[in-house]
Amino acid sequence: MATILLSLNTHALLPLHTSTRTTKTTLKSLRFSHNPPFSSPFYCKHDTRLHLRCQTTTGTPSIADFASSAGQDRLRKVPIKNIRNFSIIAHIDHGKSTLADKLLQMTGTVQKRDMKEQFLDNMDLERERGITIKLQAARMRYVYENEGYCLNLIDTPGHVDFSYEVSRSLAACEGALLVVDASQGVEAQTLANVYLALENNLEIILVLNKIDLPGAEPDRVCMEIEEVIGLDCSNAIHCSAKEGIGITEILDAIVERVPPPHDTAAMPLRALIFDSYYDPYRGVIVYFRVIDGTIKKGDRIYFMASGKDYYADEIGVLSPNQMQVEELYAGEVGYISASIRSVADARVGDTITHYSRKAEQSLPGYEEATPMVFCGLFPVDADQFSELRDALEKLQLNDAALKFEPESSSAMGFGFRCGFLGLLHMEIVQERLEREYNLSLITTAPSVVYRVNCVDDDIVECSNPSLLPEPGKRRSIEEPFVKIEMLTPKDYIGTLMELAQERRGEFKEMKYITEIRASITYELPLAEMVGDFFDQLKSRSKGYASMEYTFVG
Ligand SMILES: Nc1nc2c(ncn2[C@@H]2O[C@H](COP(=O)(O)OP(=O)(O)OP(=O)(O)O)[C@@H](O)[C@H]2O)c(=O)[nH]1
Numbered sequence: 001m002a003t004i005l006l007s008l009n010t011h012a013l014l015p016l017h018t019s020t021r022t023t024k025t026t027l028k029s030l031r032f033s034h035n036p037p038f039s040s041p042f043y044c045k046h047d048t049r050l051h052l053r054c055q056t057t058t059g060t061p062s063i064a065d066f067a068s069s070a071g072q073d074r075l076r077k078v079p080i081k082n083i084r085n086f087s088i089i090a091h092i093d094h095g096k097s098t099l100a101d102k103l104l105q106m107t108g109t110v111q112k113r114d115m116k117e118q119f120l121d122n123m124d125l126e127r128e129r130g131i132t133i134k135l136q137a138a139r140m141r142y143v144y145e146n147e148g149y150c151l152n153l154i155d156t157p158g159h160v161d162f163s164y165e166v167s168r169s170l171a172a173c174e175g176a177l178l179v180v181d182a183s184q185g186v187e188a189q190t191l192a193n194v195y196l197a198l199e200n201n202l203e204i205i206l207v208l209n210k211i212d213l214p215g216a217e218p219d220r221v222c223m224e225i226e227e228v229i230g231l232d233c234s235n236a237i238h239c240s241a242k243e244g245i246g247i248t249e250i251l252d253a254i255v256e257r258v259p260p261p262h263d264t265a266a267m268p269l270r271a272l273i274f275d276s277y278y279d280p281y282r283g284v285i286v287y288f289r290v291i292d293g294t295i296k297k298g299d300r301i302y303f304m305a306s307g308k309d310y311y312a313d314e315i316g317v318l319s320p321n322q323m324q325v326e327e328l329y330a331g332e333v334g335y336i337s338a339s340i341r342s343v344a345d346a347r348v349g350d351t352i353t354h355y356s357r358k359a360e361q362s363l364p365g366y367e368e369a370t371p372m373v374f375c376g377l378f379p380v381d382a383d384q385f386s387e388l389r390d391a392l393e394k395l396q397l398n399d400a401a402l403k404f405e406p407e408s409s410s411a412m413g414f415g416f417r418c419g420f421l422g423l424l425h426m427e428i429v430q431e432r433l434e435r436e437y438n439l440s441l442i443t444t445a446p447s448v449v450y451r452v453n454c455v456d457d458d459i460v461e462c463s464n465p466s467l468l469p470e471p472g473k474r475r476s477i478e479e480p481f482v483k484i485e486m487l488t489p490k491d492y493i494g495t496l497m498e499l500a501q502e503r504r505g506e507f508k509e510m511k512y513i514t515e516i517r518a519s520i521t522y523e524l525p526l527a528e529m530v531g532d533f534f535d536q537l538k539s540r541s542k543g544y545a546s547m548e549y550t551f552v553g
Pocket of ligand 1: 097
């Protein structure tokens, strides 16, 4: 048995073309597991170079072995100039999760074997719908030109209902990978996410994914991106997340092009919360990025928006399992557990500071969640009313955006009127109630909040028609509007304009983004959107159109 000593530059050794079965990921699912950190008996560290002592019984060690050993070094501190915080933004199904999987595998952060285990365990709902609902984070170790780098991937949900979370997670980064499907091109959410990234001054690295598909047209898609977004595509990376093509180029580009965070460790602590969830045993677990200062285990911390204070029982990094550390510095990303009782105390966008040395100003961008869509939820079996209330209370611990109040109806008995961020949020809550809490529910048609201006100058916000003030007392009623942008092949322009017009839409703008694709903008009442608008858009365009909406008020 021979023992050899190797100096490893991971990036030089990783394969350019690895074919593996792609698991729909688990960056998102991994949060729920708390496996102990990996340990490797054959592994020692020196400076920022990695040295592997490999015991070879059957010949040379495999490339996967090298990658995974490098990944195990990820708890090591690196100087701030070697930290990169980045995010992946993409339209739904363009391959964000598959790419995240590959980055984790290639950097040895998660082994293929572990990925499959996690894959089997978790979050049915996300996998069935193929969407990312909650965002996650993962710390990776990457060795580039003999220096160790710490790459923090902050994953974002792709759907507009969660665009506030997307914007907060982007605020925690310096760069973003913009993943565009090379066979489909720019879609509505690509645009919306790019604008959010540009607002946050992020360095954008363009990744043209799925180049393995026969229908891939990277050159045409590049032209489209240059025309529509105005991004320079000369250094776009061609990639197939599924086949493992272009992954090392992406990792190199992150190191070369994403700027490191500023060194502000000496300032009073300010950390931005970009996600939080409720753990029944440990209370709320908060994911944050330290913007200024440092945070240590045992510190008394203060949440600037909610005004609550707690002791940090445990701090650590996400890699992507939780791994405890003693201290985190400006530029780093991690989690805190502080026996916090409700997610509402530590909401996404809030700023964490020290109780005894408070920062003067909180970080910008905090918003209270305002529900936009409402519906009534009633148990089929009236005896399940209290179970429904318990279930809603439990879900609310984990989801501060969910609002509910008791309601009764002569036809359906006792239930709750619930408020959601949008339609997808509503469907997710309904499904979770039915699956996780075994409830059979009757759901009323979704509605929106109307603002009633009364003759006595009172303003009443009303989501329930039965609470509308009497006609004599009302001066006017206002309803919420959304701006929708539809991207469609030109053959369907007519039918989609008809659809928007039927739904009281007001035409705003139409432009051709390429010769064959156009973008159409309308403003229409949210009440018209909450029905089957999206289904109609898909069926009338044979599935080719995509859309994005923003609230205009
Ligand atoms: N042929 C091919 N298929 C890919 C590639 N990357 C992803 N896919 C497939 O595209 C589909 C969508 O990929 P996902 O990674 O789930 O997409 P996503 O962007 O994460 O979707 P959301 O979670 O909804 O945001 C899956 O069926 C993948 O297997 C690729 O490079 N080539």
